[in-house]
Amino acid sequence: MFIPRACPPAASQLASSSSHNPAATNLDPFFLPPDRLTQKASSHLRSRRWSRLSVRAKVAVGEGGRNILVKESPPAVETGGGIEISGRCPSRLEYPGRGIDHGERSMVKPALRTQKARVIVIAGPTAVGKTRVALALAKQLGGEIIGADSVQVYKGLNVGSAKTPVHERGGVPHHVLDMVLPTQEYAIGQFFKDARDATELVLAKGRVPIVVGGTGTYLHWYMNGKAGAPKATPLVNAAVEADIRHLRSRGGGWEAGVRMLAQAGDPVTAYSLAPNDWYQLRRSLEIVKVSGRPRAAFPKPFNYSEDGINGDTEWDYDFQCYFLYQHRSELYHWIDFRCEQMVAESGGLLKEASWLLDMGVAPNSNSASRGIGYQEAMEFLLECRDTGGMTTEERFLTFLSAFQKVSRNLVKKQLTWFRRGDHSEVRLFHWVDASQPLDNIVGALKKEYWRHPDFPTELEGSEARKKASYNEGKVLKYYEVTNRIFSNPEAIARVLNWIKKTQGFNRFF
Numbered sequence: 001m002f003i004p005r006a007c008p009p010a011a012s013q014l015a016s017s018s019s020h021n022p023a024a025t026n027l028d029p030f031f032l033p034p035d036r037l038t039q040k041a042s043s044h045l046r047s048r049r050w051s052r053l054s055v056r057a058k059v060a061v062g063e064g065g066r067n068i069l070v071k072e073s074p075p076a077v078e079t080g081g082g083i084e085i086s087g088r089c090p091s092r093l094e095y096p097g098r099g100i101d102h103g104e105r106s107m108v109k110p111a112l113r114t115q116k117a118r119v120i121v122i123a124g125p126t127a128v129g130k131t132r133v134a135l136a137l138a139k140q141l142g143g144e145i146i147g148a149d150s151v152q153v154y155k156g157l158n159v160g161s162a163k164t165p166v167h168e169r170g171g172v173p174h175h176v177l178d179m180v181l182p183t184q185e186y187a188i189g190q191f192f193k194d195a196r197d198a199t200e201l202v203l204a205k206g207r208v209p210i211v212v213g214g215t216g217t218y219l220h221w222y223m224n225g226k227a228g229a230p231k232a233t234p235l236v237n238a239a240v241e242a243d244i245r246h247l248r249s250r251g252g253g254w255e256a257g258v259r260m261l262a263q264a265g266d267p268v269t270a271y272s273l274a275p276n277d278w279y280q281l282r283r284s285l286e287i288v289k290v291s292g293r294p295r296a297a298f299p300k301p302f303n304y305s306e307d308g309i310n311g312d313t314e315w316d317y318d319f320q321c322y323f324l325y326q327h328r329s330e331l332y333h334w335i336d337f338r339c340e341q342m343v344a345e346s347g348g349l350l351k352e353a354s355w356l357l358d359m360g361v362a363p364n365s366n367s368a369s370r371g372i373g374y375q376e377a378m379e380f381l382l383e384c385r386d387t388g389g390m391t392t393e394e395r396f397l398t399f400l401s402a403f404q405k406v407s408r409n410l411v412k413k414q415l416t417w418f419r420r421g422d423h424s425e426v427r428l429f430h431w432v433d434a435s436q437p438l439d440n441i442v443g444a445l446k447k448e449y450w451r452h453p454d455f456p457t458e459l460e461g462s463e464a465r466k467k468a469s470y471n472e473g474k475v476l477k478y479y480e481v482t483n484r485i486f487s488n489p490e491a492i493a494r495v496l497n498w499i500k501k502t503q504g505f506n507r508f509f
Contacts, residue, residue, distance in 0.1 A: 116318040117203050120449065121211045121429075123148075123219060123418065124324030125411040126372075127335045128434045131164050133324060134212040135172055136442045141208045141449060144173040146198045148213025148222060151371040153179040153186045159342050160349045160373045175202070182356055182368035187231060188283075192221045199317075208449070216417035217279055223319060223425040230298075232286035240285045244278070245364075257281050266294035274420060276413065320448060321425070323418050324434040324441075325465050328472045332408050332479060339404045340485040342373065343495065349403075350495070353377035354502060357385075372410055376403045381503055389504030393492050404481055415469055430457070431465040 120137070124130045134145050147153070151161035155178045158165070163177065175198035180186050195211070195218075202209040213219060232240070247256055254276050261270035261284055269284045284295050291297075342349040353374055361369050363378040380399040384391045420426050432441060444459060451457065485491050 116316070117199075117209075118318040118320060118449065119199060119209045119211065120445070121219065121223070121319055121321040122324065123212075123214055123216075123321070123429065124434065125326075125331065125414040126214055126407060127162070127338055127411075128324045128326050128331060130212050130214065130324055131162075132438065133434075133441055133445070134210050135164070135170060136438055137445055138172045138208070138210055139170060140442060140446050141210075142206075143208035143210045144175065144202045144205075146195055146202070146209055146211045147174065147176040148191075148195065148211050148215055148218040150186075150191075150215045150218060150367065151374075152177050152213075153191065154182045154368045154371075155180065156355060157182060157352055157368060157371065157374065159345060159347070160352055160371060160377070162338075173202075182361055182366075183359055185234075185237070185366060188217060188221055189231060191218055192225070195222050214414050216414065220425060223315070223428075225316075230287065230290045232283075232290055236286055236289045239289065240282055241365075243285070244282065254278075261285055261288075264288045265292070266296075269295045274416060277417075318453070319425075319428055320445075321428040321430065322445060323429040323431045325431045325469065326434040328408075328411060328415075328469075328476055329479070330435065331411060332476070333482075335407050335411070336404045336481050337484055339373070339400065339407055340483060343377075343400060343403070344485050344491060346498070349373055349377050350381065350498070351502075353381055357381060372406055373403050376406065381499070384499050384503045389500040389502070391496060391499055393489075393496065396492060396495060397486065400483075400486060401481065419466060419469065430459050431462040432459070433461070433465065 120143070122130050122134050122137075131145075134143075137143060138145055149161060151157055152163050153176065154161070157163070164174070176191065176194050179190075179194060199209045199211075211219070211222060243260065244257065247260060252260075257278065258270045258273070258281070261267075261281055264285055265288045266284050270281075273280050273284075287293070287295050287298070345351075356369060356374065357378055361378075363369050363375050363382070369375060369378060376399060380391075380395075383395070418426055418429060432444075434441070448457065448459065
């Protein structure tokens with residue numbers, strides 16, 4: 001039996017190409033020699049009958065001076081001994097990316113077959129290290145990062161949203177960051193358009209799109225497509241916010257919110273929402289108020305499956321999705337410390353919250369002001385402004401504790417979202433142990449990217465990690481915060497002094 005293999009270009013050509021782009025020498029695992037194939041892959045190949053492939057390639061200079069691999073005319077078909085030798089690729093040959101459009105990534109362009117572009121999606125709870133993994137992987141694959149974070153889209157909200165500073169991005173391009181000012185609303189439909197446009201831009205450059213974020217609804221829209229439900233007007237948006245604020249002021253919780261949506265005219269959506277998914281509840285109320293019809297009356301997204309559990313969704317991209325997971329007992333300690341760091345920085349969260357207030361943004365008045373940490377910081381600073389910039393150590397520590405708590409609660413919501421089985425895109429996510437060394441994670445994901453679609457994955461343990469995350473609540477029942485920075489009275493005094501100087505009555509002079 002013959003194993004299909006591409007004939008590489010001359011050594012001098014290959015060296016020339018790789019000097020401009022190291023990724024140019026990466027071959028699809030399909031073309032690896034037998035001694036370099038995994039046991040699973042070799043067994044998989046032996047189970048099929050394949051034709052021998054003979055291809056010659058040459059290096060040419062494409063637009064912009066980059067080296068690409070071009071396929072020459074194939075040799076004539078010959079037969080002998082019952083074996084066909086042909087220059088035409090078998091129809092089952094597939095590659096990451098889009099064939100010759102990604103010349104650095106593919107040695108051969110599949111014949112007469114449209115290839116779905118491969119897109120990497122990296123999700124996970126806050127502070128788990130998504131950006132660190134994505135940056136390292138982008139450097140290995142020649143990728144660009146597309147943000148899927150509902151706060152990082154706002155200009156000026158850098159520290160509180162954990163936005164990677166430009167000088168730490170290592171030259172890796174980032175997209176869908178700093179899209180609008182915090183005084184503006186950034187609709188999820190606009191995110192869908194911006195993220196999809198960025199994906200096509202990255203693919204057109206022959207590079208790898210790596211979507212990174214922990215906002216479940218953003219990833220849901222990005223992967224499934226835009227629904228046909230109407231957009232809420234500012235008036236309707238304000239009315240819905242007022243209804244929910246009034247509900248909560250009277251002590252109403254999630255169950256009361258569900259009843260409110262059901263009574264408004266959409267009981268089907270109301271009783272199918274995940275617990276505490278206030279964003280979807282708000283959106284469903286907006287749709288009812290704008291159109292007078294329930295959410296289900298509008299067209300479904302293009303990557304939608306009626307069978308939420310067993311249906312096969314026809315994705316428009318070849319998505320490779322990973323959910324970085326770390327035990328919450330470990331993650332919570334890091335989150336608490338990161339919250340301290342954000343507050344302790346001289347140009348950190350408190351300064352950004354003060355900037356929002358100075359622009360006339362009130363706490364909980366729009367999407368930007370509802371960001372984790374920003375709402376708590378804005379409410380705290382408003383109290384300080386009412387007292388001429390004076391506050392106490394006890395009040396400051398109460399604010400810090402509230403900030404840490406909502407950050408930990410966000411982790412629980414994110415885990416709940418990505419454990420759900422009724423979203424077709426969630427089932428694509430493989431849970432990865434984020435406590436491993438970075439090189440191990442990046443190496444495994446890089447290998448997965450170059451894995452042929454017909455080869456079985458070598459990643460294991462996803463379901464076990466997901467199940468283990470259910471049982472952590474018992475361990476965390478008695479979790480206690482131990483501050484590391486603000487256990488020092490001098491650190492607290494520095495913050496209180498900053499508040500006195502910047503939030504007093506003379507702050508505009």
